[in-house]
Amino acid sequence: MSAFIPYSTQSIDATDYDAVLETMMSPYLTCGPKAGEFEDAVCSFTGANYAVAVNSCTSALHLAMLALGVGPGDIVYVSAISFAASANCARMAGAEVRFVDVDPDSGLMDMDCLERMLDCAADERALPKAVVAVDLSGRCVDLKRLHELSMRYGFKVVEDAAHALGATFNGDMVGCGKYSDITVLSFHPVKIITTAEGGMALTNDEKLAHRIRALSSHGIEHDKARLNDKSKPGYYYEMQDLGYNYRMCDLLAALGISQMRRIGVFLEQRRRKARMYRELLSGAENISLPDPDTEGNESSWHLYQVRIKNGRRDQVYTTLRSKNIGVQVHYLPIYRHPYYWNTGKYVPLEGAEAFFSQTLSIPLYPTLSHLQQQLCAATLMSAAEGC
Numbered sequence: 359m360s361a362f363i364p365y366s367t368q369s370i371d372a373t374d375y376d377a378v379l380e381t382m383m384s385p386y387l388t389c390g391p392k393a394g395e396f397e398d399a400v401c402s403f404t405g406a407n408y409a410v411a412v413n414s415c416t417s418a419l420h421l422a423m424l425a426l427g428v429g430p431g432d433i434v435y436v437s438a439i440s441f442a443a444s445a446n447c448a449r450m451a452g453a454e455v456r457f458v459d460v461d462p463d464s465g466l467m468d469m470d471c472l473e474r475m476l477d478c479a480a481d482e483r484a485l486p487k488a489v490v491a492v493d494l495s496g497r498c499v500d501l502k503r504l505h506e507l508s509m510r511y512g513f514k515v516v517e518d519a520a521h522a523l524g525a526t527f528n529g530d531m532v533g534c535g536k537y538s539d540i541t542v543l544s545f546h547p548v549k550i551i552t553t554a555e556g557g558m559a560l561t562n563d564e565k566l567a568h569r570i571r572a573l574s575s576h577g578i579e580h581d582k583a584r585l586n587d588k589s590k591p592g593y594y595y596e597m598q599d600l601g602y603n604y605r606m607c608d609l610l611a612a613l614g615i616s617q618m619r620r621i622g623v624f625l626e627q628r629r630r631k632a633r634m635y636r637e638l639l640s641g642a643e644n645i646s647l648p649d650p651d652t653e654g655n656e657s658s659w660h661l662y663q664v665r666i667k668n669g670r671r672d673q674v675y676t677t678l679r680s681k682n683i684g685v686q687v688h689y690l691p692i693y694r695h696p697y698y699w700n701t702g703k704y705v706p707l708e709g710a711e712a713f714f715s716q717t718l719s720i721p722l723y724p725t726l727s728h729l730q731q732q733l734c735a736a737t738l739m740s741a742a743e744g745c
């Protein structure tokens with residue numbers, strides 16, 4: 359049997375080894391110049407004004423909540439289909455989570471559903487303080503409508519772009535800050551670029567950026583102009599808020615900088631392979647394909663999520679896994695996890711249930727060979743045939 363093909367994996371080369379090794383031999387393993395250089399690279403790529411590198415996207419989400427002032431008594435709306443961290447950040451901050459249903463075909467937040475929820479919430483004076491929307495698979499949610507709703511109902515937009523570094527929406531780059539208050543990225547190895555573990559928060563709001571940075575480093579303030587007591591010598595700093603140690607170390611930031619040099623290649627390879635799947639899988643029985651890119655609306659293609667018709671997704675999953683093809687399901691609706699479900703506060707949402715029951719992520723990553731891709735497509739088609 360052929361070797362295991364994962365649904366996604368990192369692309370590491372000799373320039374990455376060199377970058378990490380060089381930093382390993384430098385004076386600073388952490389808190390040196392590399393995190394700042396990495397932040398600058400992501401800012402110039404995305405168009406964001408400010409970036410704070412942290413040790414995971416989960417940390418970035420947590421800090422986003424805290425920086426926006428989300429706390430006990432607040433409500434946060436979250437896409438029902440995402441990785442659990444998209445919702446957990448609100449719980450970490452002590453807020454209540456309400457799930458917003460998704461489009462059954464794309465898994466992206468359903469803006470009609472969101473608008474209906476906001477309408478009701480306005481009547482009940484229970485509007486959310488923030489909405490966490492997810493660019494699932496690397497495809498942007500309707501950011502324009504989300505932004506319009508945020509203006510009308512007065513909530514903050516946190517865009518979970520863990521999948522979507524390099525994606526575009528109406529010609530704008532994810533993270534540029536036109537529609538979102540804070541955009542968060544993940545650098546887990548399966549994502550678009552990697553730092554092993556790592557994440558980043560992007561914003562165009564100087565105050566938010568400063569708050570996120572301070573909270574990522576114990577809530578400590580070093581900047582003399584911002585100290586309560588400005589009379590002390592250089593050793594003096596103040597802990598002004600209860601913060602965390604969520605910093606990204608220089609070793610990992612060096613890997614991030616090196617990876618950013620190849621992001622154009624990574625995106626092009628993912629996009630080319632997504633187009634190839636469209637060819638290879640055209641006319642496949644019982645399989646629906648994700649929408650292709652259009653001008654100005656390009657997915658980063660973190661995931662290639664097909665939909666398996668006729669309720670046979672689990673069988674197709676099991677067949678492919680038995681043939682060493684690392685398909686995966688992204689995701690169980692978050693409210694179905696026992697931590698949420700056992701509260702008795704949540705009910706199944708129609709779009710999320712429909713999406714979950716059909717979705718299957720098939721292998722897609724920059725180094726997937728054409729032969730491997732043909733094998734994945736052919737095995738998928740024969741598994742789905744006649745279901």
Ligand SMILES: *Cc1c(COP(=O)(O)O)cnc(C)c1O
Binds near residue numbers: 440441444518520545
């Ligand atoms: C991967 C992922 C996260 C968490 O990222 P980490 O860097 O592993 O903390 C959050 N949200 C989504 C949608 C993800 O896919």
